[in-house]
Amino acid sequence: MKNIQSFIVLFALFSGNIAVAQTTDKVVEDFKPSSVNQPGKEYPQVNSERRVRIRIEAPQANKVQLDIGAVKYDLTKDENGVWMGESAPQDEGFHYYQLNIDGASVPDPGTRYFYGAGRWGSGIEIPAHDQEFYALKKVSHGLVSENRYYSDITESWRRCFVYTPPGYHSGKNKRYPVLYLQHGSFEDETGWLNQGHANLILDNLIADNKAVPMIIVMDNGYAFKPQEEQVVSTPTKPAMVFEEVLINEVIPMIDNKFRTINDREQRAIAGLSMGANQTMRIIMNNLDKFAYYGGFSGTANYPGTEEIDVKAFLDGAFADGKTVSERIKVLWLRVGTKEPEVFPKSIGAFRDMLDNQGIDHVYYESKGTVHEWLTWRRSLHDFVPRLFR
């Protein structure tokens, strides 16, 4: 036991990113409950330094840790059996985390739960300086509806969420363009709503007349044929049969059930990370269906960072640069400045290929954000105003 503790102290000294914050005098005491706590729950809390403070009763436990941002922070027990402690300052935005109680990795009972990192578990919101663009405001709100459908391709029940803009339900005849918007790996169709606030971003943009009112469809990017092993996809093997489900089942269902404009110039597709990779393959295979593409923290050459062979890449889909430029009205890419190197490098290689082919594109960087939801909220907020003009 002593050896383990020594190791941890040693590791902390060298890595510089394990903090046992309650032993220092540097913590600013202006903690407030996280905005995504369960109703009435005081903890977890966040302070102005962007530290996360945890509180949990576990009188008989030997060791309790906060596990956030790939770092485990030891908590300290008081005489009442209550464990408390803080993380080092976190990046602004949304983070998944968990508690570790005597070796059990469990959700914090103080938070609401989110699907990401392959599980429903705890999340925390570190207020961002630009959070107003995804805030719940007194503007007209669209509706989000849950759509269950049986897929004959996967032979299973699936689900998508559909955002309809303000005015859709009271209007009777007006028809709308559609954005198909995909989550990343180890996430699902709930991510763009619960973590991404796609509905609020659209409500605010539409209220400010900065975006065309549109329908957004958020489906689950994991789709397998029934006889195939339900392995979790990797970014390099992302497609599975999602393309088939989307093109042959979801789009016809949406065009039938909602007042859409069934036209390639009124249909966009975008995704984040694995979803960026998937949707790039889908648009290049289906240029008759989509005219706008958004790739948030991902491209179809990921994780490759080397120069792209345009003849081989996606079966030569970008080989005729002139046609691609004509067919794709907006090709939009973004990455967070703090993302792991593989993301900017693979996106960089992709952009070089676009430049060589003479294909216009829009490229933005999200300042100070990692491979997380604040990068993608900002991406959606910049991408959507460019659609259907």
Next chain:
Amino acid sequence: MKNIQSFIVLFALFSGNIAVAQTTDKVVEDFKPSSVNQPGKEYPQVNSERRVRIRIEAPQANKVQLDIGAVKYDLTKDENGVWMGESAPQDEGFHYYQLNIDGASVPDPGTRYFYGAGRWGSGIEIPAHDQEFYALKKVSHGLVSENRYYSDITESWRRCFVYTPPGYHSGKNKRYPVLYLQHGSFEDETGWLNQGHANLILDNLIADNKAVPMIIVMDNGYAFKPQEEQVVSTPTKPAMVFEEVLINEVIPMIDNKFRTINDREQRAIAGLSMGANQTMRIIMNNLDKFAYYGGFSGTANYPGTEEIDVKAFLDGAFADGKTVSERIKVLWLRVGTKEPEVFPKSIGAFRDMLDNQGIDHVYYESKGTVHEWLTWRRSLHDFVPRLFR
């Protein structure tokens, strides 16, 4: 430690309802993953005896328990630090539960999470013999939409979910009756969907031509004026300002946003437990707004079991029995046969009053169910076919 163990064994012998099932040879080994587990999670499991089996890694823990149905079951650790164990047989239907790890009460990382008992936490489904009526089937499905609205009464953002029946979205002019459906205490607007499967119950009834296609609105029964302390309501003090919010804000919003029939004879109200109590008060104060009432495991005299003074009860709302009979087209009550005595007894006192006043009502019992969601699923399934005929 030995004393504690002796005490537990002693208590188990006397109470008869603490089981450390893995020490017996009686457990039937046909466990299957619970239907409400997280994707890909093998545990918790349920067997044909309706026992719940838990598995969790917690190598450094001293004690891990399954806490379900007000009983705590000790789990046993194996040489790999994995804790496992089973509960005694549970009633069929849906149950909230949690794990206790060295004194910390936490959600099971294997399940999806539900809001009930005042928190988001674990739940498990014990398959019921009549589960087909709320199963997801290949029938036309309605849509459930999330509606956020700002309440000027509570000065806060609130939310309701709205079920629109199959055909609503493709139809352009057809208008529908509306059922307002409320959850119980320590639950919220998500309960009737996540635990109650109200949408699936309606989809199946409508597909069988057993119910009139209708809209269902599920709001949050907790509503407080901003200056008032946000105390959690008790069943004897349930109203808060929810009635005001529902009548003055929610109903006008729904009638404006959706294609409703704005007429008392095309509007019903029902609720479970605290919601039954609230909605009975609301219909009796607003007979110009509603013509149908469903009380699931609750009445407005709860927890009173004594004879009702009809002149005093709800300010004499039932004193003129003839008028009540004429105005309320269906007055429907139900309780589970295994619910705590106060529920059948208070409902019994209410029924006696109705009989004395010559007020017709429908009364059913749900066989073998407690004060839980299977009772209320069955209630909705019996109540809804009687509406709007």
